[in-house]
Structure formats: C-alpha cells, structure tokens
Amino acid sequence: MKKILAFTGSNHPESINEKLVQSLINRFQEHDIRFIDLKKFDVPIYSAAIHEAGIPQPILELFEIFKESEGFILSSPEHNGLPSAFLKNIIDWLSVIKQRFFDSKPVLLLSTSPGATGASTHLGILTKLVPLWGGLLKSTYSLGSFQDNFDEEKMIISNAEELQKLDRAFQIFNKEGENIIKSNVDVVQGYFNAFQHGDIEGILNSFHPDCYIVSVKEEERPTEQLHGVYRTREDAKQFLKNISSLFETKEFLVQQVVEAQGNLVVAKGTFSHLVKSTGKLFNSNWVQLCIIEDEMIKEYRFYEDSAALIEASNIQYA
Numbered sequence: 001m002k003k004i005l006a007f008t009g010s011n012h013p014e015s016i017n018e019k020l021v022q023s024l025i026n027r028f029q030e031h032d033i034r035f036i037d038l039k040k041f042d043v044p045i046y047s048a049a050i051h052e053a054g055i056p057q058p059i060l061e062l063f064e065i066f067k068e069s070e071g072f073i074l075s076s077p078e079h080n081g082l083p084s085a086f087l088k089n090i091i092d093w094l095s096v097i098k099q100r101f102f103d104s105k106p107v108l109l110l111s112t113s114p115g116a117t118g119a120s121t122h123l124g125i126l127t128k129l130v131p132l133w134g135g136l137l138k139s140t141y142s143l144g145s146f147q148d149n150f151d152e153e154k155m156i157i158s159n160a161e162e163l164q165k166l167d168r169a170f171q172i173f174n175k176e177g178e179n180i181i182k183s184n185v186d187v188v189q190g191y192f193n194a195f196q197h198g199d200i201e202g203i204l205n206s207f208h209p210d211c212y213i214v215s216v217k218e219e220e221r222p223t224e225q226l227h228g229v230y231r232t233r234e235d236a237k238q239f240l241k242n243i244s245s246l247f248e249t250k251e252f253l254v255q256q257v258v259e260a261q262g263n264l265v266v267a268k269g270t271f272s273h274l275v276k277s278t279g280k281l282f283n284s285n286w287v288q289l290c291i292i293e294d295e296m297i298k299e300y301r302f303y304e305d306s307a308a309l310i311e312a313s314n315i316q317y318a
C-alpha cells in the first residue's frame with residue numbers, strides 16, 4: 001500500500017490514541033504513513049440547516065485528503081462504550097459528501113484506553129460500521145491499560161506480547177488482497193458450518209492453537225471421557241473423537257449466534273444424538289459461549305442437559 005492516512009478520533013491535546021498511532025508510524029517508517037490531526041478539522045455539530053448553507057470548508061479539504069489516500073489507520077477513543085462525539089461528527093459530515101467515504105480501501109482500526117479493555121467495546125461497533133462507510137476492514141487491535149503497557153518516553157508499547165499483536169494487525173492490514181477480517185460471529189458461524197458438514201479440519205482450524213475447551217464440566221478428565229476440560233488445538237481432536245465415539249448425531253440446530261461484550265459470542269440451539277451404547281436418543285437444548293481471539297475460538301464452553309444424557313445412557317444411581 002502506498003499512501004496510508006493515519007488519524008485518531010480524539011480532540012484531546014494529550015491523546016493516548018494519538019500516541020499509539022505515532023508509535024506505529026515510528027515503528028513502520030519505511031511505509032508512507034501520513035498523520036493527520038483531525039482537531040484541525042473541527043467543525044460545528046452536523047445539522048441539516050448548516051448543511052443547507054454549505055458543507056464546511058475543512059470537511060471538503062479532509063474529503064480530498066481521503067480521496068488521495070490508499071488506506072486508513074484510525075485509532076478511536078471510547079466514550080461510554082461508543083466512539084467519541086468528535087469523531088462521530090466528522091464521520092457524519094464526510095458521509096453527506098459520500099456515504100461510502102472510505103471508498104473500498106483498506107482500514108486498520110485501533111483503540112486504547114486506561115482501562116483493561118482498551119476501548120474494545122466500541123471497536124466491536126465500529127467493526128460493523130466501517131464496511132457501511134465503504135471501508136475494507138482488514139484488522140483491529142486494542143491496547144488495554146495504556147499507562148501500564150506504553151512507554152511514553154520511548155513512544156513504544158512496552159509489553160512485548162502486545163507489541164507483537166500490533167505488528168501482526170499492521171501486517172494483515174498492509175497485505176495485498178481482499179482478505180477482510182471475519183467478525184466474531186462469523187468465526188463461530190464458521191465453526192458450526194464445519195461441524196454440521198463433518199469437516200474435521202475446518203472445526204480444528206476454528207480453534208486457537210492455545211484454546212481452552214470446557215465440555216459441560218470444568219474439571220480434569222480421563223482421556224476418553226467427553227465431559228471436562230481440553231487444552232490446545234491438539235487436544236480438541238480428542239474432544240471431537242470423544243463426541244463421535246459416544247454419539248451418532250441425528251440433528252444439530254443452531255438457533256441464535258450473538259455477540260456480547262469483550263469478544264464473547266453466545267450461541268444456542270438444540271441437538272439430537274443417538275447414544276451408541278444404548279440406541280436411545282439424547283435430545284437437549286444447548287448453550288455455547290466462545291471468546292474469540294485472532295479470528296479463532298480461544299475459549300469454548302458448551303453446556304447441555306446432562307440429566308437427559310444420564311437417562312439416554314441408562315445410567316442408574318443407587
């Protein structure tokens with residue numbers, strides 16, 4: 001990518017989002033990244049009446065700069081779970097010139113905040129909106145606990161693991177091609193699609209290599225017991241093996257997949273398994289909770305009607 005435009009959604013003179021963007025520009029100096037300070041494009045809050053009188057000159061200038069750019073890096077502060085009013089206003093003005101003002105160009109979304117979430121709540125919202133504004137959303141990254149993880153003297157992320165994540169986000173953003181990031185819901189939906197088609201490789205690739213799987217009970221288990229804890233993608237193979245040695249799945253319905261806060265995706269549905277050892281049907285509602293990281297399932301918890309399983313398995317208690 002040749003001309004990249006970087007900006008923040010902050011009008012704070014000491015903006016931590018600006019520090020994050022500047023650190024990225026310093027780090028990738030070989031790239032043509034131009035920083036633009038949106039404070040200089042401060043304009044009245046959008047109103048149809050002002051609009052009728054004419055679009056403010058700074059917005060017309062900003063739109064021209066957008067037109068010349070080939071990709072965008074936006075670091076957005078979070079105010080009460082949403083983008084700042086300052087940024088929203090500039091977006092409103094740009095959108096009246098052209099609804100899809102990002103014009104089918106790549107976008108990297110960043111955020112940071114003093115809190116642990118790094119303003120990732122509102123980034124989930126922006127992830128859905130950027131495509132409506134014409135952006136090809138390539139990658140996102142949130143830096144949590146800014147004061148603990150950023151060295152303001154050296155102007156660099158001081159936490160090596162976090163720095164690696166930012167590098168990765170930038171590399172994905174800068175890669176040629178149309179690969180657009182999957183939403184968290186898409187990741188889980190992809191897992192279900194693979195599951196419903198018996199696509200073992202697809203299922204395993206949906207799991208993060210370092211995943212944590214809880215099948216009903218959060219406790220250690222003998223290798224061939226289905227319920228319990230599995231760790232790593234390698235162990236996920238055993239999880240699938242345990243399911244298929246116990247059951248023949250007659251039906252697996254997904255009724256709802258929704259995203260909650262903090263990269264959590266909640267899904268619910270029903271299934272009907274034939275218990276191989278008894279020939280009885282095990283019918284159950286289920287709930288699945290997934291935490292998504294790097295477009296993979298990092299944490300997976302599956303809950304079903306254990307009492308119905310006991311009955312279908314002919315287990316008797318004295």
Ligand SMILES: Cc1cc2nc3c(=O)[nH]c(=O)nc-3n(C[C@H](O)[C@H](O)[C@H](O)COP(=O)(O)O)c2cc1C
Pocket residue numbers: 008010011012014015016017018077078079080081082112113114115117118119120
């Ligand atoms: C009105 C208000 C609401 C805020 N809401 C949130 C929030 O929902 N989530 C969050 O992580 N930080 C929140 N913050 C803290 C901001 O993340 C913090 O002020 C940060 O410095 C803003 O980024 P900036 O320095 O780049 O402007 C809020 C701050 C203000 C003033």
